[in-house]
Amino acid sequence: MFGLKKPHVVNWTTTLFLSITFLSAAIGTPYYLYTYGWSTPLFLAFLFMFSACCMSITFGYHRLFSHTAFKASWPVRLLVLIFGAASFENSALLWSSEHRRHHKHTDHEDEDPYSISRGFFFAHMGWLFLRYTPERPLDNVADLRKDKLVMWQHRYVQLIAAVVTFVIPCTVGWFVSRWDGFLGCLFIVGFLRIVCVHHVTFFINSLCHVLGKQPYSSRTSARDSWIMAILTFGEGYHNYHHEFQHDYRNGIRKWQWDPTKWSIWLLNKVGLTWDLRRVPKEKILLAQIAQKERALEARLGKQEITLSGAAAQLLETARQHLAHAAEAWETHREARNNALKAAAKTAVAHESEGLLATLRREEEAAAKNLRLCIRAWRNAYRVACATI
Numbered sequence: 087m088f089g090l091k092k093p094h095v096v097n098w099t100t101t102l103f104l105s106i107t108f109l110s111a112a113i114g115t116p117y118y119l120y121t122y123g124w125s126t127p128l129f130l131a132f133l134f135m136f137s138a139c140c141m142s143i144t145f146g147y148h149r150l151f152s153h154t155a156f157k158a159s160w161p162v163r164l165l166v167l168i169f170g171a172a173s174f175e176n177s178a179l180l181w182s183s184e185h186r187r188h189h190k191h192t193d194h195e196d197e198d199p200y201s202i203s204r205g206f207f208f209a210h211m212g213w214l215f216l217r218y219t220p221e222r223p224l225d226n227v228a229d230l231r232k233d234k235l236v237m238w239q240h241r242y243v244q245l246i247a248a249v250v251t252f253v254i255p256c257t258v259g260w261f262v263s264r265w266d267g268f269l270g271c272l273f274i275v276g277f278l279r280i281v282c283v284h285h286v287t288f289f290i291n292s293l294c295h296v297l298g299k300q301p302y303s304s305r306t307s308a309r310d311s312w313i314m315a316i317l318t319f320g321e322g323y324h325n326y327h328h329e330f331q332h333d334y335r336n337g338i339r340k341w342q343w344d345p346t347k348w349s350i351w352l353l354n355k356v357g358l359t360w361d362l363r364r365v366p367k368e369k370i371l372l373a374q375i376a377q378k379e380r381a382l383e384a385r386l387g388k389q390e391i392t393l394s395g396a397a398a399q400l401l402e403t404a405r406q407h408l409a410h411a412a413e414a415w416e417t418h419r420e421a422r423n424n425a426l427k428a429a430a431k432t433a434v435a436h437e438s439e440g441l442l443a444t445l446r447r448e449e450e451a452a453a454k455n456l457r458l459c460i461r462a463w464r465n466a467y468r469v470a471c472a473t474i
Contacts, residue, residue: 097217103174104214104284111281114273121269127262128270131255135172135275139283142169143181144319144346151230152182155334156350156362160235167239171246173283179240183227188291189331190226192306202295202307210292211284252276286318294324302329302373304380312343320344329373330365338370366419368456372412375463379405382470389474397466397473404459404466411459415452422449 146166149155158166170178184199191197195204199222202209230236239246255275259267298311306328314322315337321327323336323344337344353359386392393401422445429438 094216094218097215100217101215104211107174107277107280107284110273110277114269115278118269118273122266125270128267128274131271131275132279135169135251135255135279136282138169139173139279140286140319141346141349142166143173143175143283143287144321145349146170147175147178147181148185148321149334149346149350151178151236152185153331154229154363155332156354156359158353158359159357162353162358163233163235167235168246168250171239171243172250173287174247174251174280175284175287177240177243178236179224179227179230182230183222183224186226187222189328192308192328193295200291202292206292206296209295210288251280289314290318290321290324294318294322298322298325300325301377302326302370303377315343320346326370330370332363333365334362335364338365368412368415368453368460371460372408375408375460378467382467385474391474393470394473397470401463401466401470404463408456408459408463411452411456415449415456418445418449418452421445 142165146163147170150158150163150166167178170181175181188198188200191201193201193203195201200209200213205212224231252272255271256268259269259271259275261267294309294311294314295307296309297314298309300309302310302325308324308328310325311322314324316322320336320343323338323342326338327333327336334350335344335347336342337347350359350362354362392398422442425438425442425445429442432438
């Protein structure tokens with residue numbers, strides 16, 4: 087099935103669950119709307135549960151647990167684990183294990199759990215219908231096994247999901263308006279919301295590897311799309327994410343739609359999240375330059391032409407200067423980071439202040455020189471493109 091080489095069997099539990107939830111939403115939603123009509127409280131309940139569950143996946147399962155892009159207080163972790171369970175996407179432990187494997191083996195036909203190389207449907211949801219035999223070991227989430235809240239959720243994920251999705255909403259709905267409220271919470275807040283949340287996540291694995299551009303790297307199929315960012319709570323800047331997976335941001339520009347990033351940042355301001363990991367701007371620019379170089383090389387190869395002598399020499403000189411500047415900047419940056427780590431362990435921190443100040447100045451000077459070389463490369467690149 088799907089051309090997989092490794093032994094596998096049909097995962098009947100997941101297959102039946104996805105089928106039942108879809109059919110219940112497809113049949114129950116129009117029946118309810120025809121019988122009882124739409125109401126503002128029901129819409130708000132649906133919107134709350136949909137947003138809470140989606141954000142618990144993007145904020146919690148993805149950026150917090152899978153990539154450790156930041157750290158969060160226990161109340162924040164508890165909330166995302168509860169509503170993450172209500173998403174019916176398995177436990178954070180299992181989800182993170184699969185996702186880390188996806189990043190390690192992106193696009194590999196067998197090792198990537200939801201490889202787009204197997205086709206759109208397989209990446210979207212087909213992979214969920216299968217179970218490998220033997221099952222993949224949870225050998226890449228040792229850090230999460232030490233988190234008591236993560237392990238609590240892992241043990242009781244089905245119970246938490248059922249209570250948060252069906253028991254509480256349907257009970258409240260019954261006391262508010264009897265069958266009207268009960269069925270509304272069952273079909274709209276329950277089944278329809280589950281299906282919608284599922285496909286928001288599924289689209290990240292499928293459409294985000296098909297639709298959009300690749301400004302940072304073409305080494306994987308991941309792509310950036312502002313349309314997908316809107317649909318997936320900021321996860322649509324997928325090309326950036328695959329190149330810099332430990333950054334807490336997916337949309338790095340202030341104007342790029344990424345409510346997950348904004349939520350992490352806001353919680354940081356009130357002390358509920360900390361150690362937010364950000365990729366330096368210089369490193370991002372270098373990735374964009376490398377991608378433009380690859381695109382230029384492909385363009386020249388496709389048209390079977392070469393750059394003129396002067397343009398080629400100008401670009402090659404700019405490349406060499408840029409490579410030396412990037413290496414120097416990385417060296418100074420690493421030296422300062424190592425000194426900061428050493429100072430944090432030192433009882434008398436003031437003894438390191440002079441060294442840290444010197445290293446900071448050297449890093450800033452190296453960064454300034456790197457930016458100048460980037461500017462020179464851009465000019466040379468424009469000249470080269472103009473000659474084609």
